[in-house]
Amino acid sequence: MASLCRKPKLLSSLQEILNIVNITSHTLRHERNLEKIRALLANPTDRIHYNENIWNLGIIDNVDFKKSTFGYENIFDATRGHSHAILRMLFQFQMPESLNTLELQERAQNQQPLLFGQNSYSEQILNIFNSVFEKLLAFDENTFTYQTNFDGYDIRNQIMIYYKIGCDFPSPNIIILDAGDPPSNDLAVHECLKMYQNEIDSEYINVVADEAIFRRSISYCKKNEKTKMILGQWHTNKDMMSTLITIFSGYEIFNMAGILGVQFLDKLEKCVDFRATSRVLELIWVSVGIAINLYVKRKKETLNNILKENNIIKVWYLYFQWASYWRAHWFGIR
Structure with a gap:
């Protein structure tokens, strides 16, 4: 009897036993009627x-x-x-305060809020991602050598240090x-x-x-x-992936996906498999981020001046920048 009481799935059996020995007079039909009335x-x-x-x-x-x-x-x-x-x-x-007060404070801080374009938060995210790549590469300007004993998971773990998990x-x-x-x-x-x-x-x-x-x-x-x-955040993230694929579809992004082992490019374009598409774009983002940082170090320049370079460097730096915003949104969900 004690084991029947502890297991919710056996409560109906316990009720039938009590009903047979005339301990309770309520039937299952009576309980269902009470449940409907309460609902x-x-x-x-x-x-x-x-x-x-x-x-x-x-x-x-x-x-x-x-x-x-x-x-x-x-x-x-x-x-x-x-x-x-x-x-x-x-x-x-x-x-903590009324919504009207919070709205007035936000307007006071941002005199001219921009609907599109970069803001202070996006610039901070991009600087964090660049610092993670620089830290893991450990590029030596004297010998032009760098570290290669890391992968995408190491980059992800380093970025997650800057994200606070939980709610306050x-x-x-x-x-x-x-x-x-x-x-x-x-x-x-x-x-x-x-x-x-x-x-x-x-x-x-x-x-x-x-x-x-x-x-x-x-x-x-x-x-x-x-x-x-x-x-919803999941649907927003999926639309961001689809937008990235559409924008860079004319810049050999499908060839890079094919090198990574993607066989059904039409499924990749439509984001049929969320996890697979996310993984492919993440690997491309990691490879482009490493290449961009090595290019800047060898040229002894900064990322701020990279948009003045040739069109190929400019295009893939924009991919790294926009994909970083997508990754930041993904990390925020996680």
């Missing part, structure tokens, strides 16, 4: 916090429900029943809200976004979604400026 009476919006210092982050995604059994207890007679819905969640982060703020308040209709059309996604506005008393809300739902919500955000969509 209908539950109101997840009661757990939402309303405060000026709270930053609301919504997350919506497609969720599939499948029945645990097949029709007629035979998988060859009928397919398993399933249904789709839009899962809606809300993450509420407690900020307390755990957010997480609420699973009522699900929406299947995301088969734009109207269903728009209705889910409207539900957020009705449930949260805030000027605006940020909602994270995958690429499919993100595209369906663009038309809604154009009409409702209070709702701001954010593409």
